[in-house]
Amino acid sequence: MSVLKSIGRKYATLNARPWSKSPTGIVLLNMGGPSTIPEVHDFLRRLFSDKDLIPLPFQSLLAPLIARRRTPQIEQQYTDIGGGSPILKYTKYQGTKMAELLDELSPDTAPHKAYVGFRYAQPLVEEVMKEMKEDGVKRAVAFTQYPQYSCSTTGSSLNEVYRRGVKGEAGDVKWSVIDRWGTHEGFIEALAQNIEAALAKFPPTTPRSQITLLFSAHSLPMSVVNRGDPYILEVSSTVAAVMARLGHKNPYRLVWQSQVGPSAWMGMQTSDAIKGLARLGKKDVVVVPVAFTSDHIETLYELDLEYGKEAHELGMTMIRSESLNESPVFIRALADLASKHLKAVTASEKEGEAEYTSVQLGLRCPGCTNETCGKQKEWFAKGGQPEAS
Numbered sequence: 001m002s003v004l005k006s007i008g009r010k011y012a013t014l015n016a017r018p019w020s021k022s023p024t025g026i027v028l029l030n031m032g033g034p035s036t037i038p039e040v041h042d043f044l045r046r047l048f049s050d051k052d053l054i055p056l057p058f059q060s061l062l063a064p065l066i067a068r069r070r071t072p073q074i075e076q077q078y079t080d081i082g083g084g085s086p087i088l089k090y091t092k093y094q095g096t097k098m099a100e101l102l103d104e105l106s107p108d109t110a111p112h113k114a115y116v117g118f119r120y121a122q123p124l125v126e127e128v129m130k131e132m133k134e135d136g137v138k139r140a141v142a143f144t145q146y147p148q149y150s151c152s153t154t155g156s157s158l159n160e161v162y163r164r165g166v167k168g169e170a171g172d173v174k175w176s177v178i179d180r181w182g183t184h185e186g187f188i189e190a191l192a193q194n195i196e197a198a199l200a201k202f203p204p205t206t207p208r209s210q211i212t213l214l215f216s217a218h219s220l221p222m223s224v225v226n227r228g229d230p231y232i233l234e235v236s237s238t239v240a241a242v243m244a245r246l247g248h249k250n251p252y253r254l255v256w257q258s259q260v261g262p263s264a265w266m267g268m269q270t271s272d273a274i275k276g277l278a279r280l281g282k283k284d285v286v287v288v289p290v291a292f293t294s295d296h297i298e299t300l301y302e303l304d305l306e307y308g309k310e311a312h313e314l315g316m317t318m319i320r321s322e323s324l325n326e327s328p329v330f331i332r333a334l335a336d337l338a339s340k341h342l343k344a345v346t347a348s349e350k351e352g353e354a355e356y357t358s359v360q361l362g363l364r365c366p367g368c369t370n371e372t373c374g375k376q377k378e379w380f381a382k383g384g385q386p387e388a389s
Contacts, residue, residue, distance in 0.1 A: 024137070025115055025137040028116050032119060037084065044070055050119070052159060077301045081300040088121070088123075098334040102335045109342045140176075141175075143338060148231055150229050151373065158376050161175070162372070167387070168386035168387070181337050189245065195246065195288055212251050215253070217235045219258055219267070222264040222265060223263065228365035271307055284316070287303055287319070356381060357381050
């Protein structure tokens with residue numbers, strides 16, 4: 001952390017206003033979470049209203065009803081983890097430190113300013129657009145904080161940036177996209193180090209090869225999976241890379257959490273896997289949040305409190321590997337991703353064949369019927385300029 005602090009002091013003036021030139025905006029996109037209890041209802045209403053995330057029949061009618069019905073329960077869950085989600089705190093920290101490193105790694109595009117753009121909680125993308133316009137941003141990177149791509153997560157956030165950006169809400173900004181990075185070596189290293197730290201918490205008498213690693217990721221409705229969404233494959237690729245880094249010394253499984261509603265979702269569910277392992281006599285487990293970049297309700301409540309209680313009652317020793325939160329290894333990975341992206345975009349522009357998005361982003365799911373998704377991909381591929389008025 002001392003290295004990050006020294007870099008922060010060295011480059012503090014580069015990230016403070018006023019700048020000598022407009023900053024390059026690095027927009028960190030995520031679903032977000034309510035920072036306070038009073039924000040819970042609006043968060044749920046926005047979440048259940050998003051057809052990209054949770055497709056529902058009669059969505060405009062059902063979403064407000066579901067949000068209202070679930071608010072008391074979810075408010076209690078946020079109360080139980082301290083009164084709100086810490087995702088904004090950690091995303092701001094990660095973004096600030098990333099921007100400081102990025103000024104050093106990519107001086108040609110400095111200064112850089114990190115913006116947090118949440119889909120369902122404050123600060124919303126629409127607010128970020130206004131701030132960018134006030135700052136005079138002319139170049140921005142839509143940088144998903146979902147390591148593995150899904151149309152329901154990264155796709156939904158990019159759709160929102162497109163809807164706002166095409167109307168010029170951020171001003172005359174040229175956009176590019178970092179849309180997935182689930183096998184980046186820095187991300188894999190950060191996950192692996194946290195797993196190794198969790199394994200070290202077991203007594204020396206516990207054979208390390210007998211400790212099961214349960215990689216837990218947010219599940220998806222099978223309706224999304226079956227239209228060709230790449231998320232399942234990409235999470236699996238992350239797990240494979242982590243296990244290779246760890247030397248395949250532990251048995252492991254990839255499981256799925258956070259199912260909502262009665263429709264079919266990807267399984268098996270994390271809770272069912274814990275019960276199954278207990279039944280099989282596998283009582284020593286490390287749970288790894290593999291698709292999250294910081295703590296929030298899915299880790300602090302669902303994994304720690306809900307599943308932790310289940311494991312304890314089953315006589316298991318279950319330790320969760322820490323989330324990435326303030327990991328300097330992870331923050332450097334973010335800076336490396338952004339630096340290489342900016343350099344690649346600049347080089348492609350100089351060659352007269354500008355590439356603002358990855359090849360993979362340009363491919364719609366074979367079963368996609370969302371016209372906004374298609375328009376969004378075309379818009380970003382051209383640099384995301386506002387429509388002429």
